[in-house]
Amino acid sequence: MAEVGAPVTMSDVARAAGVSTATVSRVVNGRYGVSASTIAQVRSAIERLGYESSLVATSLRRSRTNVLGLVTHSFQSYTAEVLKGVMQALSRSGFDLIIYANSDLYETYSEGWEQRHLTRLAGTLTDGCIVVTPWGEVRSSIPVVVIDPVKGSSVPSVTADNLAGATSVVEHLLALGHRRIGFIAGRSRLEAAWSREEGYRRALVAAGVPVDPELIGRGDFNPESAAPLARALLERPDPPTAIFAASDGMALKVLEVAKQMGLVVPRDLSVVGFDNIPESALAEPGLTTVDQSMYRLGYEAARMLKSLVTGEWQGDRRLLLPTGLVIRGSTSPPASTVEP
Amino acid sequence: MAEVGAPVTMSDVARAAGVSTATVSRVVNGRYGVSASTIAQVRSAIERLGYESSLVATSLRRSRTNVLGLVTHSFQSYTAEVLKGVMQALSRSGFDLIIYANSDLYETYSEGWEQRHLTRLAGTLTDGCIVVTPWGEVRSSIPVVVIDPVKGSSVPSVTADNLAGATSVVEHLLALGHRRIGFIAGRSRLEAAWSREEGYRRALVAAGVPVDPELIGRGDFNPESAAPLARALLERPDPPTAIFAASDGMALKVLEVAKQMGLVVPRDLSVVGFDNIPESALAEPGLTTVDQSMYRLGYEAARMLKSLVTGEWQGDRRLLLPTGLVIRGSTSPPASTVEP
């Protein structure tokens, strides 16, 4: 009952039922114009042989496959959340989902992975694709929805309202009395990174606090990139009283560096992240951060893609989803609130 | 830069480069016997047109695709863990991964989904497949590894040591002084469900405690199935002092029912689950349970599949992975330890 011989093809069924493959195809696809008795014969042969049509052959021949694709680079917790949302949106939709993940995790090849995989799927296998946080702009012969596009992208996309999220972080810190607020930026090509920095800047300017370029570190969303930047900020003669990192991963790194330097959070330093990954709640102290629902991003992306494929999509092709500030233990008023 | 026309095919490249598709194919696949100048022409045409070979066409023609498949019914947290393990094992292996999930979540079609999808992928797209918790025995023309097979399955598989895990739960409860231990079983076709019940029985027998069939409820791993069973157990004139549910989902339901009935856990009732899903740690009180590393299951399944496909697998085709008891707040000695 384990590994059996060659797969059963449509020709096998045709031979067993004594008809042509064309007829088998008609029965399999429920087309009209086949006699009841032929249908019965074919059905029984299908049953007997355990035939299932080959996804590959079918999709090569047909224009429409009813399969949507999702291309992702890696498999983190947030990817899983996205997938749950996607599956929910696709439930009973008639579309199946194929997820393509390349194993070449850290190779040179990885730049442009999304475009490569997309193109390989697009011609034939899938009717539409979701691409999660690509490295660059993507183009395709089929509808595509990008979750977290690069800045300036014109492809349909779903993004969290990073600008509002970042603004609320800085407003929160300002309200606590902070005036020297450091920022560790993310990979600047991504729209998300740009918006988070922009929110930081605007909120400061709106409050009449000058933006000090010395307090901005250039990270890349990789947690490791944040460590030296945090250290540099904190070793200044006039260190910031709060650091806002553009991702939770980087913020958790800031927490670590602060601890190593003998600083107590939030007494000596307030720290804020962005994303609300599960680890942020478990940190000690809990990390104040901005929640962006990855589930929701996945859900909305799938919903848009579905409508794009069927041609029913109305309205904006660039969805902005709300974010929410989550206040935990890593923020408090600065030790000495010095107002000029 | 968004949705562009028809996909670029090999013929397009051939035409642009002034050669035959056979030659393009040779260049794309790095075959010997093409002149340097031709290679250069073809390469430049590929670059210019942005050509990528069609996954579907390639895999239809070739016997080997270097793509492994994973077929799953749903997308829960544990599926995500499995996937992380699979991706880790496949990292830099030269195999890409395709995950096929059907959207038809709750339909009649769902019985036997794994066999259907497996067959549709197997002939052509994938060199091997992982199937996660199937409904029945699977067969295929390509190597398959099942995570959590049905009982009596002969397909290569990876499973947690459910027997040892369940045994350790009951030994823990016995050591605390419990003698009337209720059990809520899982979907009995699954080997995991059977082993967990068997562990429960054996541990009782080993301790000289008779197995009372009245204390065994027949659930199906669905949390909802546990509620009436727990209620029935707790409303008995001689209720158990502890309930061991065969999954965390069901155990959390028991916790809920107990609360509704005004019982305080663990004072009035000890509760134990199985799986160690994230929610079990967040319950109030924390749920004592058995940890089975889904990450590890995925990792080992992928490792085995890889070797099965390349024909290098040595040793057992049925892997049993260790489990570990995780003691949290939901278990304590019974209120009155009555020893006969």
Added chain:
DNA sequence: CTGAAAGCGCTTACAG
């Protein structure tokens, strides 16, 4: 070193 041709497993006009 290169191309014409067959064929992977299907579907779809086109005849009959």
Added chain:
DNA sequence: CTGAAAGCGCTTACAG
């Protein structure tokens, strides 16, 4: 109502 044939985009002997 049914079948022979063409073709989806590739790869691979087979010639040359």
